[in-house]
Amino acid sequence: MLKKSVYPLFFIPLFISGQALANEAPIKVKVFVGSMFEIGQNTGDKAGEFQYWYEKYFKNSQPITVKGAASPVFCNDNGVCGSVLGMGKVASSSSVQAILLNPQFDMSQTYFMINGVAGTPPSRGTIGDVSWGSWVIDYDLGHRWAPAEGLHDGQTFMPRKGYENIRSYQLNPTLVSWAMKVTGQTKLLDSEGAQKYRQRYPDDNARRAPKVLTGTHMTGDTFFHGPGMSKEAQYIAKLYGADDYLVTEMEIAAITQVIARTQGTTQRVFSLRGSVNFDQGNPNETTLEHLDPAPGQTAGGFKETVENIATVGGEMTDYIVSHWDTWQNGVPALK
Template identity: 30%
Template sequence: MLTRSILSIGALALAACAATASNAQDSADSFSESDSHGHPVKVMIISMFGPEGQVWLDHLGPWKAVKIAGLSPDYPDVHCNAQAVCVMTTGMGHANAAASIMALAFSQRFDLRHTYFLVAGIAGIDPAQGTIGSAAWAKYLVDFGIQWELDGREIPAGWKTGYLGINTKSPTQKPPLDYRTEVFKLNTDLADAAFALSRNVVLSDSAQAQAARAKYNYGPANWPPAVIQCDTLAGDTWWSGTLLGERAREWTKIMTDRKGVYCTTQQEDNATYEALKRAASAQRVDLNRVAVLRSGSDFDRPYAGQTSADNLLNYQDQGGFGPAVANLYLAGNPLVQDIVTHWERWRDGVPRR
């Protein structure tokens, strides 16, 4: 009997320990599904490659890693903190961005119906609109890759470029938008709120970046970096050149009915938005809660006397990578913190200011 009693007591103690351990694990696993919609997220920061995400991870932790099926094998986890701010990394380029965002948006781990999405990445920048390190909030996302292209050595007489919209007859015509992803307009109220919160932030800079921008004999190329508002152009082909830059400016005007102003060039944003758009059609996200911030890591065209090849092949010599990455956090965090600190004002939509 004594042995049985001891065994019984031991069994009860083990059961109690197991229950305690299980409860502790349940408590620690704060991002397990709390209901059929998953764990609510207030802000989802979307980066495209490691350093863009790391700058957030370095500042806003501690973090819990949440593995999501279908994300990039290089970045399989979403990291979330106690403020319900999460950071994910898609992988670079259109295909990676679209696939990763679809995996995130349709995961059962998260409730994204009231989530604000902050796409934050580095980009090339037009020296007529900004400089190395400048951080630009966009209102329009334009795809530079969905065009017809003629060999530049064989363009028709009178044409300034070999690019033209698909199913058009000249470079100045707006195409019929058959792809449905050529141009997107973001919520301007959110873009304006983000700009208002960050416009006076002092941005990071470097001596190397200062030397690089001093080679341009006009502003804002040779000014210090600042938070600005202008639009972003997506395309998987990295490019450099004054004539290509002129096409980027004009293409943005054509696609936005003269309302947009081109200033940054990157690869992913139209793909990211289209994936979110499809999730929105299933009532999983709210497209009015998408903000896009791109910081200039290098100039998209050469300074006077420099070749386009030198500008592209030696872009790292401009010294913009470090400041551009740092400025994603410096310019983006005011919006993130305002949302989580004043969630009662943001939960139902962008508050009036």
């Protein structure tokens, strides 16, 4: 009798719980927001890449644990979901794959808002800029050697055969054009510290106020710095037939490859980056001095830039969600 009374009490609740989970419909995701890191908590402290998104979209959402993802996923009632993916190619792309393959989510019509901070060459961008990637390129898929061992087209890089289909992706030009139409005139925040720091550089683009623009986003697992590496990034961009190199970051090419494999398309991918540093020092400092600045000699503008990213990306996210009838089946023609 004792065994019969214990058996149903122990097993029935588990059985019902499993059935409930199995029968629950997946969350229909309209826009997925992927950031790379958060400094502390998702709200209430110094903001990293995800905090402003969290406070706008997910403050009342419950975390959804996904096996294999770096952090929980949050979803609101309007079909916007988001997560902190982890920094670098492996951490971020493995998180995206785990989320995409998880049956709790229906991402068959999802737009991917992949965003974070970045560096920019002073000849083309400045601190506080927000840019939409027109191309994403993997900086690492090739051969490199020491300059003393000879140059190839004036560079120490040569692409390796076999990577042609994954080393670069042109993101949907119509989607990028829509992003500029919706957000191109957005007023961006700036800081006094960034304004002073810009004046160290002679370039007109480095000295100007921040704005929204487009260009090639270059993905590398190393934080490459210096005019030589910057020229190499531009060389690779032009070698692959892409737009001018505008941003150096660590994730989007790998994430785009995962999306291409699992979704069969990259037509709904956004790469959104805000520039928090220059990819090289000014003419009066060495690359090492730029990498290891004296106290009080950093660029400034980080807080304003991460807020700019969420502001610009949020405008596009809200536009898609509020016009879902015309966006759910694909990117509308731009009129």
